Amino acid sequence: MVIARAKYRDADAADTAEPTSVTAPLPPQLLPRALATPSLLAHILSDKFCDGLPFHRQECMA
Template sequence: MSTEVRQELKVIPAQVKVVKHVRYVYSCRRCEREEITTPVITAPIPAPLLPGSPVSPSLMAYIMTQKYGAGLPLYRQEQQFKGLGIDLSQQTMAN
């Protein structure tokens, strides 16, 4: 008995996902009604890579790898993102 092996390469298209970080803040309703100040303890939310920016570490790594590793200019990356339905301008990527 013998085995024949055939290999093939598959391409898995890029996926862009929106990840929402949600944290719940609970308070004591009775304390609110009676105006009693009680400290509310809230779990910390994950810190963003850049303050005020929706960029994730994976997106930043992808943009930098494409620009500096593959030599892909930002205007072409902008076109690729538009093809995926994402409006990400050159200026936003450069900042």
């Protein structure tokens, strides 16, 4: 999984000899330190509550 973030040059530091770069902050995460994306969590929860599949049946489908 690749998380692409924009990297910008600081306009205020353009007149200095060494321009600084600023990286955009990460988007907010649902579960910190987890690899689960919002689309994965939405898929699991919709299978559980909309389709009525228990977790052990979802595990067998993978």
